[in-house]
Each structure stands twice: as structure tokens, then as C-alpha cells.
Amino acid sequence: MANVLLTGASGFVGGHLLRELLANGHRVQALSRGAASDAVLADAGAVPVRGSLGDQAALNAAAQGVHAVFHCAANTSAWSRDREVQNDTNIEGTRRLLAAAEANGVECFVHTSSVSAYSHLVEEVLTETLPQRGGESWINYERSKFLGEQAVRQSALPYLVFNPSHVLGPGDRNNWARLVKMVHDGTLPGVPPGSGAFADVREIAKAQVKAWQSGLRNESFLLGGSHASFLEFVQLAAQLSGRPPARRAMPQALLRVVGQLSEMAAAVTGKMPQITPAAVAMTCHHLKVNSAKAMAQLGYRETPLPQLMADTLAWMRAEGMITASPV
Numbered sequence: 001m002a003n004v005l006l007t008g009a010s011g012f013v014g015g016h017l018l019r020e021l022l023a024n025g026h027r028v029q030a031l032s033r034g035a036a037s038d039a040v041l042a043d044a045g046a047v048p049v050r051g052s053l054g055d056q057a058a059l060n061a062a063a064q065g066v067h068a069v070f071h072c073a074a075n076t077s078a079w080s081r082d083r084e085v086q087n088d089t090n091i092e093g094t095r096r097l098l099a100a101a102e103a104n105g106v107e108c109f110v111h112t113s114s115v116s117a118y119s120h121l122v123e124e125v126l127t128e129t130l131p132q133r134g135g136e137s138w139i140n141y142e143r144s145k146f147l148g149e150q151a152v153r154q155s156a157l158p159y160l161v162f163n164p165s166h167v168l169g170p171g172d173r174n175n176w177a178r179l180v181k182m183v184h185d186g187t188l189p190g191v192p193p194g195s196g197a198f199a200d201v202r203e204i205a206k207a208q209v210k211a212w213q214s215g216l217r218n219e220s221f222l223l224g225g226s227h228a229s230f231l232e233f234v235q236l237a238a239q240l241s242g243r244p245p246a247r248r249a250m251p252q253a254l255l256r257v258v259g260q261l262s263e264m265a266a267a268v269t270g271k272m273p274q275i276t277p278a279a280v281a282m283t284c285h286h287l288k289v290n291s292a293k294a295m296a297q298l299g300y301r302e303t304p305l306p307q308l309m310a311d312t313l314a315w316m317r318a319e320g321m322i323t324a325s326p327v
Contacts, residue, residue, distance in 0.1 A: 005066040005106075007031045007053065007097065008073030009041055012172050013112060013164070016205035017070055018046055024209055031062060031073070053093025059100035068212060069101045072112040074148075076141060076175075078278040080263070083140045090144035091151065098155045109157045110212050113149040115165045115197075115222065116142045120285035126163075127290045128220050139278040160211050161220040162204070165289045168225075168308055169201035170315035176233075177316060180309075183237040183246075184322045189274075190250035190258075192230045192283030199225035200303035207298045214298075221298065224289025226305035236309050241322070252284050 004021055008014030009030035021028050022045045030046035031053075032038050038048040051058030053073060063069065075082065075089040094111070101109050118126055119133040119142045134146025152159050168176045176198070182188040204223050211221065228236075231249045238245040250258075259280035262273035294300035303311075316322045 001025050001027060002067040003027050003029065003065055004068050004070055005029045005031065005049070005062055005101075006046070006070045006072065008071075008112075009044070009046055010037050011072065012175060013167060013201055013204060014072035015044070015171055016169075016201050017072055017112075017208060018044055020205040020209045021070070022046075024213065029062060029066065031059075053089055053096060056096050056099065059096050060103060063097075063100040063104040063106060066104070066106060068108045068110060069097065069106050070110045070112075070208070070212075071097055071152075074112070074114075074145070077272075078139070078141055078276045078282070079266070079272050080140065080276070080278070081266070081272075086140055086144050090141075090148045094148040095151050098151060098157065102155065102157055106157065108212055108217060109152060109155065109159045110208055111149065111152045111159060111161045112208070113152075113161050113163050113220075114145045115163050115224075115287065115289060116282075117146040117149045117163060119146070120282050120287075123286075125288040125290050126222055126224070128222055128293055139281060141278065142282075158217040160208070160216060160218075162208055162211075162223055163220065164204050164223040165197035165199045165225055165287060167201050167204060168198045168312055169303075170311055171201060172312060172315075173321070177312065177321070179234070180237045180241075180312065180316065181322055183234055183243060184241045186243065188234065188246070190255065191234050191246050191248070192255060192280075193249040193252050194282075194284045195227065195229040195286045195288075196233070197224040197227050197287050197289040198233070198305055198308060199223050200301070200308050203301050203303060207294055207300045210298050216297070221294040221300075222289050222291055223294055223300060224291040225302045226308070227288060228305055230283060233305070233309075236306060237313070240306075240309055240313055252280075255280050255284065 032048040266273040
């Protein structure tokens with residue numbers, strides 16, 4: 001059994017990492033911001049440790065006596081107004097956590113990055129040897145994930161870096177599940193014209209824990225999934241929900257106008273827009289990911305999208321996020 005410090009444990013991917021680490025017999029200290037999250041994390045089997053990525057002293061204390069740090073917390077906003085806080089979390093927060101881990105002699109830093117570190121600027125199929133272009137991107141989320149990952153690679157600590165693609169599965173409340181819910185509720189305004197690689201969150205957690213336990217160090221792994229256009233994704237969600245399927249994707253030019261108008265309106269209202277120019281750029285992109293390295297070395301599995309979607313919908317129904325399918 002090892003002592004592990006986990007950030008982002010109350011989130012989607014982090015929650016699955018917590019369960020996987022506990023299932024493998026490890027003691028997990030989970031970074032927690034307050035009493036409410038303390039209770040949730042304790043109920044899940046973690047030992048809550050109070051602190052945030054903005055508090056160096058708290059991170060130093062949290063990292064004492066741990067063998068590995070699993071860093072999963074991130075700010076995923078696509079709104080330009082969130083740039084400052086996003087940079088403080090994704091870049092500076094990662095650097096503070098690395099400093100705490102280094103000061104405490106942590107044996108391995110396991111970092112959940114993203115395919116966004118490569119950027120939508122890359123048109124090729126992503127492989128681990130392909131140069132990342134997130135540092136060139138005008139999209140702050142891509143740039144911040146790139147710089148956070150670079151901080152890990154440049155540190156003195158042994159590390160593992162994981163770049164998941166579009167993450168789907170049970171436990172999703174705020175990511176692709178939002179799109180699924182709009183399909184179910186009939187409120188989806190339009191389908192983006194891009195395509196993605198839909199990765200199973202459960203397989204992502206298994207791959208990270210297996211890589212760490214196997215003693216691999218200073219390696220990175222792309223964790224992709226079933227490739228599908230967003231139109232195919234939405235049509236599958238509609239089919240499994242018993243809802244009318246969308247017939248076509250929204251033209252890219254129109255979607256860009258919607259994104260620009262939404263951001264202009266948000267500047268007046270102060271409320272986060274449902275769609276931003278950055279979100280438009282990312283959902284018009286055709287993401288292609290090669291997971292061969294993770295499959296060969298970690299036994300990583302790309303769950304077929306129909307099964308992954310069905311599992312996600314079943315969980316959403318059980319949680320009351322959507323109603324049962326019509327008979």
C-alpha cells in the first residue's frame with residue numbers, strides 16, 4: 001500500500017481515479033477546499049486534506065509522507081474572461097504542486113493533461129512523438145494545459161503524463177453529459193461540424209494507476225477512444241434516448257457567428273455564454289488520436305461508443321439527470 005495525494009478527486013476523472021486507487025489498496029489523501037467537499041471525499045473513502053492549488057503552504061503540508069501525487073484538478077473553461085484564474089490553476093497551480101512534491105521527496109508525479117496540449121492547430125493523427133502546439137494557440141485552455149504539462153516535464157521529479165481525449169462515461173455531470181442531456185431534452189440548438197475521439201473514463205483511471213504501479217516513469221500516453229463525428233455522437237444519443245435524431249451539422253460559419261454573438265452578450269450580462277469562439281474552434285476541429293502505445297504497454301481499451309454511450313445514459317437516468325427512455 002502506498003500513500004497518494006490526489007487533486008481533483010471530487011471531479012469526473014478524479015473521482016474515478018480515487019476509486020481505482022482505493023480498489024488497488026492505496027491510501028488516498030484528497031485535496032479539499034472546504035467542509036462540504038470534506039464530507040463527500042470521506043464518504044468516498046479518501047482522507048480529506050484541506051488546501052487549494054493557490055496555497056503553497058497547504059500544498060507543502062498535504063504532500064508530506066506521500067509516495068505519489070496524482071494531479072487531476074484543472075480549469076476547463078473556454079471563456080476568455082476566465083483566463084487569469086485558469087492560468088493560476090492550470091499553470092501556476094501545477095508548478096506549486098510540483099514544488100511541494102519536490103520538497104517532500106515524492107517518488108512520482110502523475111499528471112492528467114489533455115489532448116488540448118497538442119491544440120486544434122494539429123491536423124494529423126495524434127501520437128506521442130508528434131510536437132505539441134498548445135503554446136502557439138490563441139485558445140487559453142489549450143495554452144494553459146500545454147504550459148502546465150511542460151512544467152511537469154521540466155521538473156526534477158519522475159513523472160507520468162496522460163493526454164486523454166474527449167472523456168465520457170458514468171459520473172459525467174458537466175462535460176459531454178451536458179450535450180447528451182440537451183439531446184434528451186430537445187434543447188440542443190445545433191450540432192458542431194467537427195469530430196472527436198471518445199474515451200472511457202474508467203479505462204483512463206485504470207491506465208494511470210497501472211502505469212504508476214508498473215514502475216514506468218518519464219513517459220507520456222495518449223488515451224483516445226472511438227472516433228465519431230459530433231453528428232454521429234448526437235444521433236447515437238438520440239437513438240438510445242428514444243428522441244428524434246438531428247439530420248445535419250450546423251455550418252461552421254454560422255456556428256462562428258453564434259459564438260461571437262454569445263461572447264458579446266456575455267460581456268454585457270457577465271454570465272458565462274453557452275458557446276464561445278474558443279469552444280467553436282475546438283468543436284469544428286477533427287480530432288484523431290492513436291492510443292497504440294497505451295494499448296500495448298498498459299492494456300488500455302477503447303470502449304465502443306455505443307456501449308460507452310449506453311453506460312453513460314444508464315448512469316444519468318439512475319441519477320435523475322434524464323428520464324427513462326420512452327417505451
